[in-house]
Amino acid sequence: MSNGCPTVLTRLSLNQETIRQWSLPELVDGCARAGVRGVGLWRAPVQHYGVAAAARLVRDAGLSVTSLCRGGFFTAADPADRAAALDDNRAAIDEAAVLGTDTLVLVSGGLPTGSRDLRGARERIADALGVLGPYAAERGVRLAIEPLHPMYAADRCVVSTLAQALDLAERFPAEQVGVVVDTYHLWWDDTIGAQIARAGGAAQGPERGAGSRIAAFQLADWITPLPEGVLLGRGQLGDGAVDLRWFRERVDATGYRGPVEVEIFNPALWARDGAEVLAEVVDRFTAHVG
């Protein structure tokens, strides 16, 4: 190809929430037709279709599942809620194993209602990782802590930076706990270059032997104004403020050669024809990422 980046384009994965108007069969068919070889799946639509059936569907089309969203929500203080969360995460790990992906993305959880104890919530995440890490690794799945943008710290995820995610992950073996690098959440951070290098193992020294913590690399652009609730305002690649190629080069510089997953939550994309959106994603990926 004349753009000089066939390798990167072959690593493009489509997270299914980007084109949520598609059913799972439509997603698999659409990706196969477009030459996109990986899909990132979500638990609810997979459960709706049937986990084993979904695994077969993807495999039979020659695709692979690059990640499953999502486990987590570890911050409840109530013991019964915490036990339920652990059970649900074990189920998510089992589903990831059936789907053949090695990555379960974690949205760690916000503050419990009425709580202001960020430190306590963060420690409960570590407790849960300690319990679930071996269970996941035995099934070939890695728990991938996703630092979410600080605007979600209260209600979704008290892990807000890559440094913080790595501080958590490094308390556990690298084959059990990794991190997600998502441009939408991390683009603003002036230390992100150094933290990506750290995540890739560069700052750990050979004696650590820890290997890379980068379990997933996800892309979305940052556009303004943010919508009410700030959940569904992600931008199509190239429409916003993020230097996507800079990110991809930094992640690749650590030796990462895994999937590059496009995950955009935006009702304007959901209102369009799915194949048209995917073609646009591929074009934008080539122009801004490859």
Added chain:
Amino acid sequence: MSNGCPTVLTRLSLNQETIRQWSLPELVDGCARAGVRGVGLWRAPVQHYGVAAAARLVRDAGLSVTSLCRGGFFTAADPADRAAALDDNRAAIDEAAVLGTDTLVLVSGGLPTGSRDLRGARERIADALGVLGPYAAERGVRLAIEPLHPMYAADRCVVSTLAQALDLAERFPAEQVGVVVDTYHLWWDDTIGAQIARAGGAAQGPERGAGSRIAAFQLADWITPLPEGVLLGRGQLGDGAVDLRWFRERVDATGYRGPVEVEIFNPALWARDGAEVLAEVVDRFTAHVG
């Protein structure tokens, strides 16, 4: 007082945007009646009233101006725009001096339209600080870099953490450039305790002789869901996720004894009677900060 914190309550300052339904004379009268001794002012209403007249009004009521909002917007790439920004900031410094405040709060500016160059934008802020710092210090005014929440990085301020603000500020003498510690912008940061200590001079060592960088300490609470545009969703003290007392104790532990300014942007407060809102601010301040 029975709550044991008369000292902190005497340091309460009301930023005028918290009760923007009040005219400047109403603000001064309302604060004087409520025993609130400091006010944080904004340039537009001060200019509307007249800068010298505003200074007299505040002084004659026995109040002091704790800060002026705002200078900044240093990130333009166009030379003419940059020159205009410097001129406007010199005017803001002059106004601060007339008002008798030693603190000009800076909103440093977002990315220029179409730009993705965060590093370049941040360096242009440093350039502007180098030009304006001596001008400000000669007039008894300190430029106070306010790190804004990362959700404003694209369109308002590319300085997103206290660490980053200090990295910038420390390139200049402490009497020229300081920082603003605002709970709304910084509460989510797991390194904030250490960075507050650094801002207070604790981490710099006596040989630096730099003194504290904390030019202003502002309070608002974090509530969800965020409104569209995410500008006017700040919470009344005690309504949200921020451990305000923890912040105040950390700031005071550095030796800071300056104003504690309440700055809440929330249309629900603007729709109410100003005196009632101020009484509530005082009550909440006593309960959650003192």
